[in-house]
Amino acid sequence: MSLFASIRQGRQGYLLSAPALALYVCLLVIPLLLTLVLSFNVFDYSSGINGNAYTLDHYSSLLGDPYFYEIFLRTFWISGLTTLLCVVIGVPEAYILSRMGTPWRSIFLILILTPLLISVVVRAFGWSLLLGADGLVNQTLQALGGSPMKLLYTPFAVVIALVHVMLPFMIIPVWTSLQKLDPAAEQAALSLGASHLTVMRKVVLPQIMPGVLSGTLIVFGLAASSFAIPGLLGGRRLKMVATLIYDQYLSELNWPMGAAIAVALLLLNLLIMLSWNRMIEGRYKKSLG
Amino acid sequence: MAFVQLENLGKRYGAIDAVVATNLSVEKGEFVSLLGPSGCGKTTTLQMIAGFVDVSSGRIVLDGRDITHAKPASRGLGVVFQSYALFPHMSVQDNVAFGLRMRKVPNTELQQRVARVLKLVRLDQHAERYPRELSGGQRQRVALARALVIEPPVLLLDEPLSNLDANLREEMQFEIRRIQREVGITTLMVTHDQSEALSISDRVVVMQAGRITQIDAPYTLYEHPRTEFISGFVGKANLLPGARDAAGVVQVQSGGDLTLSLRPEKIDLRDKELGRLQGNIVSRFFLGSQWLYGVSTSLGELSVVRRNDGSAPLAEGTAVGLDWDAALLRVLSVDEVSA
Numbered sequence: 001m002s003l004f005a006s007i008r009q010g011r012q013g014y015l016l017s018a019p020a021l022a023l024y025v026c027l028l029v030i031p032l033l034l035t036l037v038l039s040f041n042v043f044d045y046s047s048g049i050n051g052n053a054y055t056l057d058h059y060s061s062l063l064g065d066p067y068f069y070e071i072f073l074r075t076f077w078i079s080g081l082t083t084l085l086c087v088v089i090g091v092p093e094a095y096i097l098s099r100m101g102t103p104w105r106s107i108f109l110i111l112i113l114t115p116l117l118i119s120v121v122v123r124a125f126g127w128s129l130l131l132g133a134d135g136l137v138n139q140t141l142q143a144l145g146g147s148p149m150k151l152l153y154t155p156f157a158v159v160i161a162l163v164h165v166m167l168p169f170m171i172i173p174v175w176t177s178l179q180k181l182d183p184a185a186e187q188a189a190l191s192l193g194a195s196h197l198t199v200m201r202k203v204v205l206p207q208i209m210p211g212v213l214s215g216t217l218i219v220f221g222l223a224a225s226s227f228a229i230p231g232l233l234g235g236r237r238l239k240m241v242a243t244l245i246y247d248q249y250l251s252e253l254n255w256p257m258g259a260a261i262a263v264a265l266l267l268l269n270l271l272i273m274l275s276w277n278r279m280i281e282g283r284y285k286k287s288l289g
Numbered sequence: 290m291a292f293v294q295l296e297n298l299g300k301r302y303g304a305i306d307a308v309v310a311t312n313l314s315v316e317k318g319e320f321v322s323l324l325g326p327s328g329c330g331k332t333t334t335l336q337m338i339a340g341f342v343d344v345s346s347g348r349i350v351l352d353g354r355d356i357t358h359a360k361p362a363s364r365g366l367g368v369v370f371q372s373y374a375l376f377p378h379m380s381v382q383d384n385v386a387f388g389l390r391m392r393k394v395p396n397t398e399l400q401q402r403v404a405r406v407l408k409l410v411r412l413d414q415h416a417e418r419y420p421r422e423l424s425g426g427q428r429q430r431v432a433l434a435r436a437l438v439i440e441p442p443v444l445l446l447d448e449p450l451s452n453l454d455a456n457l458r459e460e461m462q463f464e465i466r467r468i469q470r471e472v473g474i475t476t477l478m479v480t481h482d483q484s485e486a487l488s489i490s491d492r493v494v495v496m497q498a499g500r501i502t503q504i505d506a507p508y509t510l511y512e513h514p515r516t517e518f519i520s521g522f523v524g525k526a527n528l529l530p531g532a533r534d535a536a537g538v539v540q541v542q543s544g545g546d547l548t549l550s551l552r553p554e555k556i557d558l559r560d561k562e563l564g565r566l567q568g569n570i571v572s573r574f575f576l577g578s579q580w581l582y583g584v585s586t587s588l589g590e591l592s593v594v595r596r597n598d599g600s601a602p603l604a605e606g607t608a609v610g611l612d613w614d615a616a617l618l619r620v621l622s623v624d625e626v627s628a
Contacts, residue, residue, distance in 0.1 A: 184374035187341050190361040191368040192388035192439060202387075206378040284378070 032266075039259035049255055058260035068244075068261070072268065075241040078155055078230075079223035082162040086219045089163070090170030091212060095204065097171070098178040109175075112168055120165055124232040127161045128152055131233075153235035161229045166222060170215035177211030178204075206284065213280045217273050224269050241265045290353060292317040292475055293338070293443055297347035300333050307333045309499040310347065315443075320469055320476045322486035325496035326522070331479045332447060334496070338477065339368050339445050352442060362391075367436030367474075371448040373428045375420040381407070381431050382416040388439035406438040409468060426457045433465070437472060444469070446478040450485060462489050483523045487511060495519050497624075511552075516624045520550040527551045527591045531618065539618050541565070543588060550619045553581070553592040557612045558603065564610030570603055584609060 042053040062068050097108055115123065130136050131151035138148040151157055181204065189199045205212075230240035239247070241261065248258030291314030300308040308330040315321050323331040336342040338349055340361035349357045356364050376384050382403055389399045407413045410430040420428055429449065436444060449465065450458045466489040469476050480486050486493045487507040495503045495510070503515045514520035517528065532545030541549060561567060571590065572583035580602050582593045591611065603609065 182372050182374055184370040184372050185376055187339075187361070188368060188370060188374040188435070189376070189387065190341075191339060191364070191366060192435070193362045193365065193391035194387075195362065198391070203376055207376075 035259045035262055038256055039263050041256045043254050043256040045254075048253075058257045059264075061257075062260055062264055071239050071241055071244050072264075074155070074238075075224055075265075076268075076272070078158055078162070078240065079220050081159055082166060082223045083216050083220045085159070085163045086166050086170040087212060087216060090167055090215065091174055091205075091208070093167075094171045094174040094178055094211075095200075097175060098181075112171055115164070116168055120228045121232065123165060124161055124229050127157060127164070127233055131157050131160075152233065153238055155234075155238065157233040158230050158238065158240070161233050162223050162226060165226075165229065166219040169218045169222065170212075173214040173218070174208055174211040177208040181207055209280065209284045213277065217277060220276075221269060221273060224272075225265065290350070291315055292319075292352055293477070294350040295334070295338075295347065296350065298334065298337060298344060298349060299346035300330070300337060300342060301345045306499050308337070311499075311501055313494060313501065313504070315475060315477065317475055318473050320466070320478070320489060320491045322478045322480055322490040322493045323496055324480055324483060324486040324493050324523070327481055329496040330499040331481075331496045335445055335447055335477065335479045338443075339366055340364050365439065365441055367439060367441035367444045369429075369432045369436050369444070369446045369449050371451055373420075373432040373452075375428055375431055375435070377420050379419075380416070381412060381418050381420070381423070384420070384431055385434045385438050388435065392439065402438055406434045409437070409471065410434045410464075425453050426461060429453065429461055430464075433468065437468070437474070442475065444474045444476040446476065448479055448481070450480070451482070458485070465489060487523070493523075495523070502624075513619060514550060515622060517548055517550075517621045518624045520619070520621055525553050525592055525594075527553060527556070528621075529588055529591075529618075531620070538615060539620055540615060541588070541618065548621045548623075550621050551591075551613060551617065553594040554579075555613055555617045556591065556593045558582070558593060558595055559610035559612050561608040561610050564612035566611040568609060568611060570605050570607045570609060573602065573605055575602075584611065586611065 038049075039058055040054045040056070042050040042055045042057070044050065093112075097105060097112075100108060128135075132138070133148065133150075133152065135152070137151060142148055185203055185207075186199050189203045190196075194202065225242055226240070227242035227246065230238065231243050231246070234240060234243065242265075245258045245261050245265070248254050248261060252258075293313075293315040295311050295313040298308060298311040298313075299306070311330075311334060313321075323334060325331045333342055337344050340356070340359060344357050347357070348355055351364070376387065379387070385403050385406060386399055389402060394402070403416075404413065407416055410433055412427060412430050412434065415423065415427065420431065423431065429452075432449075446465070450461050453461060462485055465478075469489075478486075478490070487510070490507055492504060493507055493510050494501055497518060503510060503519055505513070510519070511524050514523055514526070520526040520528070527550070529541045529549045529551055530543060530545040531539055531547040531549040532542045533547075534540050539547065539549065541551075557564070566586050566588065568584040568586035568591070570582050571585045574581040575597075577597070579597050580595050582595065582603065584591050584593055593611065
């Protein structure tokens with residue numbers, strides 16, 4: 001007790017958290033600052049990056065070129081759709097999971113988590129095998145007498161793979177908030193004349209909104225900055241912001257431009273997530289404390 | 290026909306019989322408690338009546354209507370849960386109004402009914418609050434109001450007071466009884482607390498291992514427990530061997546083949562050498578309004594309760610004589626089920 005009190009009052013607190021703080025500063029804050037500085041550096045295709053000259057050119061070309069708008073817009077609608085699908089699939093899944101008996105609940109929870117152990121790249125290749133021109137899906141379609149469809153390198157492929165990867169990040173927070181629910185509250189609502197659907201809508205859903213909110217924030221954030229899946233399943237044509245940044249850095253070798261796009265993505269992501277958080281939290285704050 | 294009728298009601302979980310062929314009739318306006326140790330099937334019985342647990346055998350009839358397999362929503366019963374099961378995201382007002390909204394009661398009538406029932410449970414000042422801002426007793430009242438506002442034919446209370454501390458529990462007992470009387474609602478309460486069951490019910494149903502072992506008014510139950518288990522579960526009891534004398538009157542007798550029950554407060558403490566039985570005080574507990582003595586006798590250790598009338602209590606080791614009115618001895622039958 002006195003030990004904790006002295007830690008809280010004295011300098012030991014800072015001392016003890018110093019290693020973590022140092023790691024955080026070295027690995028996150030400094031690279032971010034460097035990226036920010038880099039995004040203002042002058043770049044010339046013949047002479048490369050000029051670290052001593054600063055310009056707003058990258059940002060103005062970002063703002064002035066509809067090509068970038070299109071990619072940002074695509075990134076956000078794909079991320080939004082992925083988030084929506086994760087809610088639609090993940091919330092009922094978490095609910096069913098929380099209602100399962102003892103052996104099955106653990107088994108299915110592990111089944112949901114195991115995909116996280118497999119590399120995203122491997123899973124993306126798996127999807128490309130399924131969805132490719134000669135993939136399993138098209139083979140089946142043809143065997144059934146249909147004509148093959150272009151599935152790979154479409155937003156459809158990107159969204160389906162993103163949902164697959166992101167689903168656990170939705171299920172886990174929702175499942176956690178479901179654990180806090182009193183099952184008797186559902187019985188109470190039933191006894192008061194509510195249908196099962198009404199119980200879900202009026203009693204269960206409002207109470208798990210904090211979990212759904214964290215889930216949507218995690219999924220949207222990860223989806224909007226995802227790189228491997230759009231890279232492998234979206235191909236060269238269907239660019240998303242992360243793949244665009246990669247191209248700027250490694251194909252164009254225009255690091256400052258890549259940095260400017262990265263900063264823009266970070267800011268837009270923050271803006272969308274913070275306002276979403278505010279909107280949902282504002283609606284449920286009063287009732288959920 | 291009674292208002293609520295359980296006919297051979299039974300529930301099996303796999304190979305386990307939770308409730309066995311239970312028959313019970315409850316009259317309109319009656320307050321009946323289901324009393325028993327945990328695992329005796331009392332909560333299962335209540336849940337079958339509420340419709341949360343499927344019935345394995347038998348029937349439940351409510352006011353002449355068979356509701357054995359009806360959905361909970363269509364039974365329209367008021368249920369108060371042990372955990373209160375309030376909706377944490379709704380204000381007190383909205384919690385109470387929930388059942389009326391489900392019934393599509395027009396808004397002006399809804400407001401009136403909510404206000405009336407909140408007044409009944411004395412929460413009209415807290416209508417805008419959320420459950421987490423209320424004390425345990427207040428939450429209990431909200432749960433009660435929420436169940437009562439739909440004007441159900443029957444009110445089911447599942448261990449309603451077990452989450453409250455001792456003082457509040459007593460207060461809420463009287464409060465529940467007052468409200469029940471005022472509304473005149475038929476009420477079934479599940480409890481494991483015998484004093485709770487005795488103090489507020491019209492009749493008490495004792496359950497043991499899925500079966501009803503005695504149904505009586507509280508006073509009758511206490512004064513005439515049928516079996517050894519009931520005499521020990523409802524109040525304290527001294528168990529004594531006994532036999533009938535030549536006149537057929539039951540008397541305490543060492544080696545007798547009857548089991549007799551004698552309540553601790555029915556034994557008088559006399560000076561030594563007086564009374565029917567001699568003994569020594571071996572323990573003494575102060576309970577405020579009374580003293581509880583343990584007296585060791587040739588028939589074993591007996592509990593004796595003496596009113597705290599302001600006189601000095603007897604010290605441990607004192608030799609005393611015990612006396613009682615033979616008419617207060619109760620012959621117990623052997624337990625046919627083990628608890």
